[in-house]
Amino acid sequence: MADCTYTVPDKDVSGDNLYGPRICYQPFVDWAWKAFRFDGSFWGDGWGFDDCCNTDKPLARTFNAIWLLTYSAEDYGNEDYGSDALHWGSRFVRDQISGYDLRAKCGDGSANATTFGAGCTEYRETVKWDCTQYRDEGYRKCGSWPWWASWLCYAWYWVSNIVCVAWGYVASWVCAIGNEIATDKRIELYNTTFFYGLDVPGRAGTLVHECRHISGKAHDANFPSWSNRPPGKSGADSSWDYKGAWMYDALYNWWFYAEGSRTTQAIRDRAKADANDVILNCFATKPTFTVN
Amino acid sequence: MPRRGRVLLAIAAALVIGVLLRRRRFNVPDTVDKLVDADDPVPSTEAGSLVREFLRDMNASGDGADDVYGRTLARLRERAEPVVEAFANSYRAASRDAYNLRWALVYGAAKLEHPAALTFLREVARSPVPPEESDDHHFSTAKEESIIRTTAVEGLGRLAVGGEREAEEGLFEALSHPTFSVRVTAAQTLLEGDDSAATRNRILASLPANEAFVLEIRRVTVREVPQVDPREHLTPPARRSPSSAAPPPVGEGPGPPRSEFPAGRRPPTVPKD
Numbered sequence: 001m002a003d004c005t006y007t008v009p010d011k012d013v014s015g016d017n018l019y020g021p022r023i024c025y026q027p028f029v030d031w032a033w034k035a036f037r038f039d040g041s042f043w044g045d046g047w048g049f050d051d052c053c054n055t056d057k058p059l060a061r062t063f064n065a066i067w068l069l070t071y072s073a074e075d076y077g078n079e080d081y082g083s084d085a086l087h088w089g090s091r092f093v094r095d096q097i098s099g100y101d102l103r104a105k106c107g108d109g110s111a112n113a114t115t116f117g118a119g120c121t122e123y124r125e126t127v128k129w130d131c132t133q134y135r136d137e138g139y140r141k142c143g144s145w146p147w148w149a150s151w152l153c154y155a156w157y158w159v160s161n162i163v164c165v166a167w168g169y170v171a172s173w174v175c176a177i178g179n180e181i182a183t184d185k186r187i188e189l190y191n192t193t194f195f196y197g198l199d200v201p202g203r204a205g206t207l208v209h210e211c212r213h214i215s216g217k218a219h220d221a222n223f224p225s226w227s228n229r230p231p232g233k234s235g236a237d238s239s240w241d242y243k244g245a246w247m248y249d250a251l252y253n254w255w256f257y258a259e260g261s262r263t264t265q266a267i268r269d270r271a272k273a274d275a276n277d278v279i280l281n282c283f284a285t286k287p288t289f290t291v292n
Numbered sequence: 293m294p295r296r297g298r299v300l301l302a303i304a305a306a307l308v309i310g311v312l313l314r315r316r317r318f319n320v321p322d323t324v325d326k327l328v329d330a331d332d333p334v335p336s337t338e339a340g341s342l343v344r345e346f347l348r349d350m351n352a353s354g355d356g357a358d359d360v361y362g363r364t365l366a367r368l369r370e371r372a373e374p375v376v377e378a379f380a381n382s383y384r385a386a387s388r389d390a391y392n393l394r395w396a397l398v399y400g401a402a403k404l405e406h407p408a409a410l411t412f413l414r415e416v417a418r419s420p421v422p423p424e425e426s427d428d429h430h431f432s433t434a435k436e437e438s439i440i441r442t443t444a445v446e447g448l449g450r451l452a453v454g455g456e457r458e459a460e461e462g463l464f465e466a467l468s469h470p471t472f473s474v475r476v477t478a479a480q481t482l483l484e485g486d487d488s489a490a491t492r493n494r495i496l497a498s499l500p501a502n503e504a505f506v507l508e509i510r511r512v513t514v515r516e517v518p519q520v521d522p523r524e525h526l527t528p529p530a531r532r533s534p535s536s537a538a539p540p541p542v543g544e545g546p547g548p549p550r551s552e553f554p555a556g557r558r559p560p561t562v563p564k565d
Contacts (some may be wrong), residue, residue, distance in 0.1 A: 001326035007328045010347065013396040018351045025559065027539040033560035035535050038405035041446025046324040050561065056326055070538045081523045083345075084514075092522045095311065106322040111428035115498060122529065184319065191324055193431045199392050206430065215525040219429070226362075226472040228434040243520050254514045264357070266350040266399065268548065273439045279475040281435070290480065292511035 002046055004106035006192045008056045015200035015267050016055040019064035022071075024053035032066045035094045039186070042227055044101035058104050058195040065203035069093060070259045085248070086255035096211035100185045112198060113210050117185030120175035121216030126170030129220070129242075135161035161271025187211075201256060201271045212245035217243060221284035228281050231244045239285040250278040254291055333385035334391075339374035343365060343382060346395075346400050361389075365403060370480025372406040380412040388422075397469035398440050407456055409447065414462040416444035421471045434471075441469070442477040449481035460485075467498035475499060480508050 011017045018212040023029065029052055034040075038059075043049045048059030055061055070076060070090040079091040102118065138157030143148045179185075187210050189195065194203060223229040229236070237244035253275035257268045272291050280287050334340045334347070342364075349364040351355070366373045379401040386394050398416055401409040421441065425433040445466050451459035466478035479495050492507060499506055 002564065003322040005325050005327045007327050009390055009391045010332070010350055010396075010477050012348045013392045015351055017348075017552065018353050022542060025542045028541065030561050031536065035538075041319075042321045044537070045321060046326075049560070058324065067541070071541050076541075079537065081521060084519065088522060091535065092526075095526055098535060104322075104324075106324065110426055110431070112431040161498050191322075193426075193428075197389075197391070197431060202491050209430065210524065215527050217525065223429075228424075228438045228471055228473060229429060229432055234431070240518060243525070248522075250512070251517075251520065254437070254517075258514045261505075262353075263349045264353065264361075269399065270395065273443060275474060276442070277435050277439055278478075280476055286505055287476075287509055289510050289512045290476065290519060291511050 002021070004191050006196050009196055009249050011055060016061060016064055018264065019200055020053070020055040020060065021065050023063040023067050029063065032063055036066055037097050037100060037102050039101035039103045042105070047104045058191065058281060061195045062203065063201045064088070065207060067070065068200050068263070069204040069207065072256055073263055074261045084255050086259055087251045089204070089252050093207045093211045095278050096214045097187065100187055100214065103186050103188050105188045105190055107188070107193070109192065111190055112193035113187060113189050115210050115213045116178055118214050118216060119181050120172045120179050122213070122218045123175060124168045124172035125216035126218055126220065128165050131161050131164035131168065133163065145291070151228040199270060201253065201267055204273065205249050205253050205274065209245045209249040212248040217244045221280070224284050236284050237284050240282055246278050250275045257291065329389065330390060334382045335378055338377065339371060339378035342371065342375050343378045343400065345397055350396070350400070363453060369404055369406055372404055372408040376401055376404065376406070376408045391440070395443060397407055397441050398443050398447070402443060402450065405454065407451065410451055410456060410458055413447045415443045417441055417462060417466050418469065438471050438473050441471065443473045445474060445477045445481060449484070450456070453485055464494065464498055467495060475503070476506055480509065480511055485490060493527045
């Protein structure tokens with residue numbers, strides 16, 4: 001008796017029948033397995049290690065997402081970070097995941113993926129963000145002081161910011177040492193939501209989203225009153241300019257919609273809908289634009 | 293060894309064992325098994341076969357796939373009324389959590405751009421989004437349901453452009469939908485057709501009182517929004533060891549041509565662990 005089970009939804013609609021034949025290519029399989037840090041112990045036992053072209057199974061469905069992420073730019077060989085998300089999406093995920101393992105797990109049905117081991121970096125980045133906000137707010141106040149006193153004000157906020165950021169770094173290093181001992185750094189992908197609830201671009205977007213968390217950018221706001229997610233619940237980003245996981249997620253889908261190749265119009269239209277949903281519902285500031 | 297030393301040693305040993313046990317707990321792989329293929333709600337009628345063809349061809353690839361898709365759409369339009377009925381019946385028969393399939397059925401009805409789809413699209417657009425069922429912010433049932441409705445609204449927009457008054461009424465009706473993204477999509481679709489002061493005033497009158505800002509939300513291209521340079525956000529290991537580039541996909545580069553590549557079932561040939 002297996003720990004969990006799945007039902008395979010329509011594979012024409014999810015895009016798995018489109019991408020499935022493309023992943024079944026040994027050089028791609030070998031490259032993706034290594035570059036995306038699949039943890040072999042967690043992909044046997046029904047997850048697809050011995051049947052990696054079978055898009056009924058989780059491993060092939062993950063390969064499909066990786067294929068989309070990797071080859072959807074017309075000139076897929078250009079992965080320059082100075083380019084756009086469609087070009088650097090795959091490289092970003094590979095680079096970020098390099099210190100982590102990718103595992104398949106049953107999950108409890110509520111989440112589609114979780115990143116473990118990014119908490120210390122997350123803490124450091126949150127502290128850094130808060131310190132910078134505090135400093136910038138302080139600088140604005142200093143501007144209203146008389147000129148002969150304002151330098152003292154600026155100096156105060158400058159020094160406070162340095163001490164504050166330094167605290168974040170020291171605390172995160174101590175945390176990281178404990179983390180190395182207590183936790184395996186990993187991304188867990190869950191049955192059934194990741195593998196069977198999401199279509200192929202949805203899975204690719206989730207990988208980009210999770211890998212933004214690896215660099216320590218937690219969601220910093222609650223869903224706003226107008227959101228279709230439960231308003232007031234944590235998990236939103238404060239704004240597009242916060243450059244958090246939702247921005248990466250939406251930006252990747254947007255570029256894929258605008259310029260994605262080796263795909264179909266229907267899959268691109270679906271990516272557009274996904275991007276718009278994020279833009280309208282996952283930021284705490286009111287939206288000013290949507291996808292054209 | 294003094295007593296205090298022994299106590300400290302015991303505490304340290306307990307901590308190490310605790311940590312190791314905790315690690316072990318999270319290091320146990322799960323097993324998984326397939327139950328069944330999901331039920332196919334598309335009816336086995338002539339119109340149902342056309343709907344099934346659409347679902348297959350909308351995501352087909354290869355030489356001439358676009359032409360095939362175009363021809364399929366044309367065939368669907370020729371028999372629009374029974375086909376829309378098949379779309380609608382499939383949508384109603386589909387399991388509620390078959391979100392992608394339900395979206396594709398609404399997308400297909402919208403793509404027909406035929407007045408026969410009007411009633412079905414209005415029915416979907418006006419239906420309320422069921423309460424969120426997921427506890428996790430990454431996967432949202434409310435998101436999936438919202439997207440189904442915004443797609444119906446966009447379908448109404450195409451019909452309104454074609455002069456269907458009832459479709460335009462459906463768009464105005466959607467301005468008072470309980471879900472924000474449905475209201476925004478309706479407002480933007482209406483403005484795209486007619487940006488006159490009269491339309492703006494009518495939209496404003498239909499939106500909730502505090503949502504005048506919806507009129508200022510612009511549809512822009514991806515190049516017009518702030519981008520991000522991920523180099524600012526790479527973790528140190530990533531900065532140290534850049535990953536290897538991908539091999540050329542099948543059919544491109546020095547690998548075998550697509551037609552000669554045998555489909556097989558090979559596990560990765562790199563070490564498993």
